[in-house]
Amino acid sequence: MNLEKVKTYEKFPAWIVVLANLLSLSIYAIGAYIFLGFGILFVVLYLLYCLWMEINVLRRSCVGCYYYDKVCAFGKGKLCPLFFKKGSSKIFIKRKISPIHILPDFSIFIIPLIGGVILSILNFSWTVVGMMVILLIISFAGNAFVRGSFACKYCKQREIGCPAEKMFQKKKK
Helix, strand or coil: CCCCCCCCECCCCHHHHHHHHHHHHHHHHHHHHHHHCCCHHHHHHHHHHHHHHHHHHHHHCHHHCCCCCCCCCCCHHHHHHHCCCCCCHHHHHHCCCCHHHHHHHHHHHHHHHHHHHHHHHHCCCHHHHHHHHHHHHHHHHHHHHHHHHHHHHHEHHHHHCCHHHHHHCCCCC
């Protein structure tokens, strides 16, 4: 058992911000590529949904986060003040979230997977199947690795109280 306390970042290193954003952008790009099989309108609608989700995170979470106007692992702490006023950190900390609350976040990769299945039924393509596999891997393993090893692990908000961390934490006996 490791009792050593992990040092949190006041300002995340740029390489973590770049890595976290490359992961998200990769998910969006693969989703857009899959939707290209349905036409450019579906690509635009999907990317607008991704943008809406990013704005929603800024509006609902980042405004109350410790990293508001600071460099967080995702860079959103510096982006948020450009669009939204500082919110209440007490309200943010007390916020309860459940799997239903994060379903829209998961739909960023679930919707393209459904689209890929439909495309594969209509006109099978190994490229689409490969993109679906990559999307699954980076959405689950990639996110778990980046968040667990670089983002959440060193996040000061986690120590203060993070609704997502509370939901995902494992119960220790």
